[in-house]
Amino acid sequence: METILITGGAGFIGSNLVRHLNQKAFRLRILDTLTPQIHGAIPQGLDWLGERNTEFIRGSVTDRRIVETALDGATAVVHLAAETGTGQSMYEVARYNEVNSQGTAVLLDILANSNTRTVKRIVLTSSRSVYGEGAYVCDAGHGRVFPASRPAEQLARHEWDPICHLCKQPLRAVATVETDPARPASIYAATKYAQEDLVRVASESLGINYAILRLQNVYGEGQSLKNPYTGILSIFSTKVRRGVQLGAFEDGLETRDFVHVDDVARSIHQCLITSRQINQVINVGSGIATNVLEIATRLTATLGSRPNIRVTAEYRLGDIRHNVADIDRLRTILEYEPRVGLTEGLERFAQWVLTQPLPEDLLDRANAELRARKLMG
Numbered sequence: 001m002e003t004i005l006i007t008g009g010a011g012f013i014g015s016n017l018v019r020h021l022n023q024k025a026f027r028l029r030i031l032d033t034l035t036p037q038i039h040g041a042i043p044q045g046l047d048w049l050g051e052r053n054t055e056f057i058r059g060s061v062t063d064r065r066i067v068e069t070a071l072d073g074a075t076a077v078v079h080l081a082a083e084t085g086t087g088q089s090m091y092e093v094a095r096y097n098e099v100n101s102q103g104t105a106v107l108l109d110i111l112a113n114s115n116t117r118t119v120k121r122i123v124l125t126s127s128r129s130v131y132g133e134g135a136y137v138c139d140a141g142h143g144r145v146f147p148a149s150r151p152a153e154q155l156a157r158h159e160w161d162p163i164c165h166l167c168k169q170p171l172r173a174v175a176t177v178e179t180d181p182a183r184p185a186s187i188y189a190a191t192k193y194a195q196e197d198l199v200r201v202a203s204e205s206l207g208i209n210y211a212i213l214r215l216q217n218v219y220g221e222g223q224s225l226k227n228p229y230t231g232i233l234s235i236f237s238t239k240v241r242r243g244v245q246l247g248a249f250e251d252g253l254e255t256r257d258f259v260h261v262d263d264v265a266r267s268i269h270q271c272l273i274t275s276r277q278i279n280q281v282i283n284v285g286s287g288i289a290t291n292v293l294e295i296a297t298r299l300t301a302t303l304g305s306r307p308n309i310r311v312t313a314e315y316r317l318g319d320i321r322h323n324v325a326d327i328d329r330l331r332t333i334l335e336y337e338p339r340v341g342l343t344e345g346l347e348r349f350a351q352w353v354l355t356q357p358l359p360e361d362l363l364d365r366a367n368a369e370l371r372a373r374k375l376m377g
């Protein structure tokens with residue numbers, strides 16, 4: 001039986017992946033720090049870590065000795081462990097770099113220096129954030145363009161859409177393809193891009209098969225309800241349950257590509273079992289753009305509440321305006337078609353949320369940290 005090391009396997013995507021792989025013929029080894037920001041000071045609801053064929057090691061991907069132990073006999077690595085808050089990364093630069101970039105480097109360093117290397121595959125969960133704003137079209141005749149992140153002065157004027165650098169006209173978002181240029185606009189994105197390069201270069205030199213999955217906005221059962229720095233649906237769900245008004249940034253019409261965690265887990269599984277040599281980047285999303293007002297309205301209704309949503313015209317520097325993935329490679333290379341539509345996904349998420357203890361609403365505190373550093377207006 002193959003042994004798969006899953007770093008960060010106790011987190012949102014990891015726990016769903018473990019549940020999925022547990023039904024297959026794999027031995028799983030999870031390496032996770034159980035970071036308090038995600039799991040709370042006293043981690044709870046992790047009984048499944050002791051399930052059959054699942055071994056749990058508590059420790060950090062930056063700790064060489066522990067990673068060496070975790071890699072022992074592993075045939076594949078799914079590297080999920082990361083710090084994941086885009087806004088927070090802008091003022092916790094060293095921590096994000098240490099966990100995301102250095103953690104990946106430690107893993108690869110051990111593989112590069114091992115005489116008894118058993119690892120044949122690496123799956124890295126990267127992020128759509130490496131594209132920055134991603135792909136747009138200038139309808140005034142300048143074709144497909146890749147705008148820089150929107151400057152503070154533009155956002156302060158409430159001019160939300162990226163503009164064409166040639167004719168200064170607003171641009172129209174289109175699906176971003178894997179071959180489009182990377183243009184990270186946050187420290188988080190920069191560290192994810194660094195992870196990609198490290199995995200690609202090391203794997204090619206060591207003859208290890210690799211897959212780099214650029215995940216879009218993942219949502220679903222098991223997403224941390226305690227972490228105010230990431231996970232828009234988790235954050236919104238807490239506000240809805242508390243009967244507090246939902247604030248939609250900008251004009252609420254910014255779009256995201258929401259992909260259910262089940263589809264992400266299945267895509268990772270596909271990377272582990274395919275006989276193809278992937279060795280490339282693949283977008284994992286739904287291929288459908290949904291704006292924030294719509295997702296807020298639908299989530300509120302699914303949770304059985306009346307809409308109480310206000311467009312705040314607030315903004316965060318480094319946030320992208322629109323995002324939708326081209327998922328042609330997901331279909332053709334991974335032979336995977338997303339299965340969980342938004343209606344079903346929201347239903348499943350809402351049902352799970354309503355079984356969870358009501359968390360503290362920490363969003364205002366997280367936003368205050370950004371404002372204090374002039375990263376939010």
Ligand SMILES: NC(=O)c1ccc[n+]([C@@H]2O[C@H](COP(=O)([O-])OP(=O)(O)OC[C@H]3O[C@@H](n4cnc5c(N)ncnc54)[C@H](O)[C@@H]3O)[C@@H](O)[C@H]2O)c1
Nearest residue numbers: 008010011012013032033034035060061081082127215218
């Ligand atoms: N959730 C999304 O929307 C999304 C989107 C794009 C990419 N991703 C990527 O997917 C991966 C998993 O994301 P997630 O949403 O499950 O996040 P998560 O925060 O729920 O899980 C991350 C896990 O990593 C663990 N961890 C943190 N630092 C660690 C360290 N130093 N050593 C070992 N474990 C550590 C945490 O305790 C946590 O259990 C990340 O690499 C993230 O960048 C997620």
